[in-house]
Amino acid sequence: MGSEKRNLDELFGRVTEYFSPRIVGAVDGVYIKVVKVKGQDVPWHTHDGQDEMFFVVAGALTVELEGRNPVVLNVGEFVIVEHGTRHRVFSEEECRVMLIENKDTVHTGDVLAAITKSVAEQLDPGEP
Amino acid sequence: MGSEKRNLDELFGRVTEYFSPRIVGAVDGVYIKVVKVKGQDVPWHTHDGQDEMFFVVAGALTVELEGRNPVVLNVGEFVIVEHGTRHRVFSEEECRVMLIENKDTVHTGDVLAAITKSVAEQLDPGEP
Numbered sequence: 001m002g003s004e005k006r007n008l009d010e011l012f013g014r015v016t017e018y019f020s021p022r023i024v025g026a027v028d029g030v031y032i033k034v035v036k037v038k039g040q041d042v043p044w045h046t047h048d049g050q051d052e053m054f055f056v057v058a059g060a061l062t063v064e065l066e067g068r069n070p071v072v073l074n075v076g077e078f079v080i081v082e083h084g085t086r087h088r089v090f091s092e093e094e095c096r097v098m099l100i101e102n103k104d105t106v107h108t109g110d111v112l113a114a115i116t117k118s119v120a121e122q123l124d125p126g127e128p
Numbered sequence: 129m130g131s132e133k134r135n136l137d138e139l140f141g142r143v144t145e146y147f148s149p150r151i152v153g154a155v156d157g158v159y160i161k162v163v164k165v166k167g168q169d170v171p172w173h174t175h176d177g178q179d180e181m182f183f184v185v186a187g188a189l190t191v192e193l194e195g196r197n198p199v200v201l202n203v204g205e206f207v208i209v210e211h212g213t214r215h216r217v218f219s220e221e222e223c224r225v226m227l228i229e230n231k232d233t234v235h236t237g238d239v240l241a242a243i244t245k246s247v248a249e250q251l252d253p254g255e256p
Contacts, residue, residue: 003193003213008204025208027179028230029157032208051155057204065131076136076185080153080160085131100155100228 008057012036012096019115021099021107023122033099033107033122037061040090045109050102053080059095064088136185140164140224147243149227149235151250161227161235161250165189168218173237178230181208187223192216 011024011034018038025032034057044066054063055078063079064070066086071079081087089097101107108116139152139162146166153160162185172194182191183206191207192198194214199207209215217225229235236244 003207003210005191005199005201005205005207008206025181025206027158027181027208027228028211030155030228032181032206032228053153053155053160063133071133073133077133078136078153078160079131079133080155082131083156100158100160102156 008034008096008098012057018094020117021122023119026103029103030100031103031105031122033101035097035099035107036094037089037091037097038094039092041113041115042088042090043108043111043113044086044088045111045113046086047081047083047101047105047109050083050105051080052102052105053078053098053100054089055098055100057096057098059091059093061089061091061095061097064090136162136224136226140185146222148245149250151247154231157231158228159231159250161229163225163227163235164222165217165219165225166222167220169241169243170216170218171236171239171241172214172216173239173241174214175209175211175229175233175237178211178233179208180230180233181206181226181228182217183226183228185224185226187219187221189217189219189223189225192218 015036021033021035023031056073061073062070143164149161149163151159184201189201
């Protein structure tokens with residue numbers, strides 16, 4: 001991806017599907033991804049050895065962590081779900097989220113769901 | 129830092145010094161940091177084995193990569209400076225940047241500068 005300038009609006013503009021993360025960069029062992037969320041399609045799941053950051057760029061995202069009250073993230077807010085923490089996310093209206101997660105992380109964790117995408121499927125076709 | 133919700137405006141509000149990154153989270157091997165930039169205090173430097181992401185949250189940041197034209201990042205834009213790429217950043221007016229970089233990265237790379245801060249100095253005192 002070669003140290004090129006990238007624009008989040010443009011990157012989100014290419015995303016046509018909900019719950020389908022697109023890899024837009026890599027920093028050492030983690031991927032930077034963009035994902036649009038609308039609805040309640042993400043199952044409860046856990047990443048045993050990996051943290052996962054949700055940073056809201058537009059709209060609002062609800063993050064549920066097992067055994068706690070749901071947290072609503074608005075624009076400019078983030079949560080880092082620590083490894084081993086069972087969680088799910090949803091949004092009534094469309095929202096735009098930057099995800100930061102380990103290159104090895106399966107975005108639906110230990111659960112294979114209808115929305116589960118492989119890393120190959122997450123690679124931005126606009127990228128070399 | 130325990131999967132708590134965090135707000136960028138609040139985090140930047142605690143930053144009183146330019147060129148002084150504050151660690152506001154960790155995702156596996158990388159730190160998430162916030163830094164205010166104003167001026168030309170960052171020397172040209174290189175991180176040999178580590179990538180570094182600059183994501184602009186407010187204002188505009190100029191990123192210079194050796195041998196290329198300078199790149200101006202506005203709000204919502206980012207560059208991932210690949211490891212081994214000599215670079216420096218500056219801003220005429222105050223800007224707010226989210227940094228994503230390896231836990232081992234020295235923010236001024238191979239160059240010890242007046243602004244160089246250790247990781248201990250970058251830890252947010254508001255954090256447990």
